[in-house]
Amino acid sequence: MSEIVFQIKLGKRPILLLIAAIVGLIVGIIVGEPVKNIAILGDIYVSLLKFIVGPLVFLCITWAVMNMGDLVKLGKIFMGFIPYWLLMGLIASGTAYMIGAMIKPGEGVTLPGGQAVTPAKLTIADYVKNIIPSNFIDMFLNLKMLQIIFTAILLGIAVGLIGRTTPQVKDFLTRLIESLLAVVYKLLDFILWYGPIGVFALMANVAAVVGVIAVGAFAKLVLAFYVSGFLVLLVFQPLIMLLVARVNPLKFWKKFYPAMITAFSTASSNATLPVTIDCALRAGISRDVATVLLPVAATINMQGACATITLFTLFAFQALGIPLGFAEILGLVTLGFLGATAAAGVPGGAAIVAVATAAALGIPIEAAGWMVGVHPAVDPFETMLNVIGDPLGALIVSKYVTKDFNEELWRK
Numbered sequence: 001m002s003e004i005v006f007q008i009k010l011g012k013r014p015i016l017l018l019i020a021a022i023v024g025l026i027v028g029i030i031v032g033e034p035v036k037n038i039a040i041l042g043d044i045y046v047s048l049l050k051f052i053v054g055p056l057v058f059l060c061i062t063w064a065v066m067n068m069g070d071l072v073k074l075g076k077i078f079m080g081f082i083p084y085w086l087l088m089g090l091i092a093s094g095t096a097y098m099i100g101a102m103i104k105p106g107e108g109v110t111l112p113g114g115q116a117v118t119p120a121k122l123t124i125a126d127y128v129k130n131i132i133p134s135n136f137i138d139m140f141l142n143l144k145m146l147q148i149i150f151t152a153i154l155l156g157i158a159v160g161l162i163g164r165t166t167p168q169v170k171d172f173l174t175r176l177i178e179s180l181l182a183v184v185y186k187l188l189d190f191i192l193w194y195g196p197i198g199v200f201a202l203m204a205n206v207a208a209v210v211g212v213i214a215v216g217a218f219a220k221l222v223l224a225f226y227v228s229g230f231l232v233l234l235v236f237q238p239l240i241m242l243l244v245a246r247v248n249p250l251k252f253w254k255k256f257y258p259a260m261i262t263a264f265s266t267a268s269s270n271a272t273l274p275v276t277i278d279c280a281l282r283a284g285i286s287r288d289v290a291t292v293l294l295p296v297a298a299t300i301n302m303q304g305a306c307a308t309i310t311l312f313t314l315f316a317f318q319a320l321g322i323p324l325g326f327a328e329i330l331g332l333v334t335l336g337f338l339g340a341t342a343a344a345g346v347p348g349g350a351a352i353v354a355v356a357t358a359a360a361l362g363i364p365i366e367a368a369g370w371m372v373g374v375h376p377a378v379d380p381f382e383t384m385l386n387v388i389g390d391p392l393g394a395l396i397v398s399k400y401v402t403k404d405f406n407e408e409l410w411r412k
Contacts, residue, residue: 013192017261020196021203024265028207039205045198048191049271054140056184056274057295058152063177064291065156066163066170073402077293080401084393085297088240089306092232092385093336096307097314097329099228105220105311106318143270149296188274199265206267206380221315225378228307229385237392245396247410255283255410256391263387267379269298272387280391284406289398297390302340304385308378310336312354 028035065074100106133139133147140148163170238249245252253260259276266272273295280290313332317324324332339354354375399405 013195013258016196017199017258017265020200021261021265024200024203025207027200028204031204032208035204035208038201041200042198042202042205045191045194045202046266046268046271048194048198049266049268049274050143052184052188052191053270053273054143054148055180056188057270058140058148059177059181059184060277060291061149061152061295062156062159063174063181064288065153066159066177067174073288074292076401077289077397078296080397081293081297081301081393084240084396085301088232088236088303088389088393089301089337089340090333091236092228092303092306093310093333093340095231095236096225096228096310096336097333099224099231100311100314100318103220103224103227104318105224106315106320146299149299185274192275195262199261202265202267203380206376221311222377224315225307225311226381228311229304229378229381232303232307233385233388237389240392240396245392245399247395251410252283252392252395253388255279256388259387259391260384263384264380267383269302269383269386269390272383273298276387276391280394282409283391283395284409285391285394285398286402286404286406288404289394289402293394293397294390297393298387300340301390301393302386303389304382305340306337307385308375308382309339309354312375 130144131146131150133144133151136151138144139151159170159173241247241249241252256276256279259272259279262275263269263272276298277290277294280294281287310333313336314324317332395405
């Protein structure tokens, strides 16, 4: 299989994305609300990335599983990731609660009615139902990532098992999947050339929204989120890098800054996934781990969303004057962590789950709908936090579980 299937020559495009993001922020702050007239340019970019991510995830996982040849290794990859996922998710939720309890952003705030959002109960039955597809086409049309991942894993296992008795079938399907992947990656290459224009429009619009919100009643909430988010990004994740992964945090960020920029500008974990996979492969993470684990992690490992859901719900409790005991605090942190796994990896996904989580804890919908309106102020940084946590977990798995981490590529 050729390298072009799994890697794109980004060249100077990450630098152009960074410049576009900075210029967009400046223009958004200076121009303000009228800048929303060019928001369509950013929406086009996000739509194009969302268009490509479903087929990309499906084909990548199917190819990786069908060619792994060792189902025990597949199990090791997922089992090796679970401890990291649990630890960092609970740290993100717990940190958000502690910062929120210290700053108390909700005290003295009168909650607006806001936009009504129908809550969904976060039960085990709902998780299972969301994973099992009932329609092959529907899961792509509505970008149901858990269903796409589940189907791809099943298909990959089925093809791998068929290959033991009828290898010619597996050979044909392998060539077919590789060819389709090559086409998908070429389409992605076209989309990324449009990236700087889309990023400029997205960041200008975000700056205009944040500029309005920053002077409003929710400024302390936004501040609390960024404090807790930076603690995760600059303290807890680097500790994991140094003590567990045994890598230099500065070098890690240098390797993955294209994914961080893309995540910040698109506010979509799923849309950033192609860039994350490409960065992971260049950093030395094995193909088996990167192409199987990262699409799953982009759906369930959302450390930024953990912080958002926990903090937004705590804000509502504080604004309504509802005291929290130890059991309620434990439930809030746990639901913040679990709720993040149900958040769609698209702009605004965590806000909807935050409303559902608040409703599950007894907060009326009319006192929680505001979350959808405030979320754009934190969404870009939240998404970047979601994304950068994925390759860190994948690096640990590749280095210590599958033991196929390429140190030579890492040192480049």
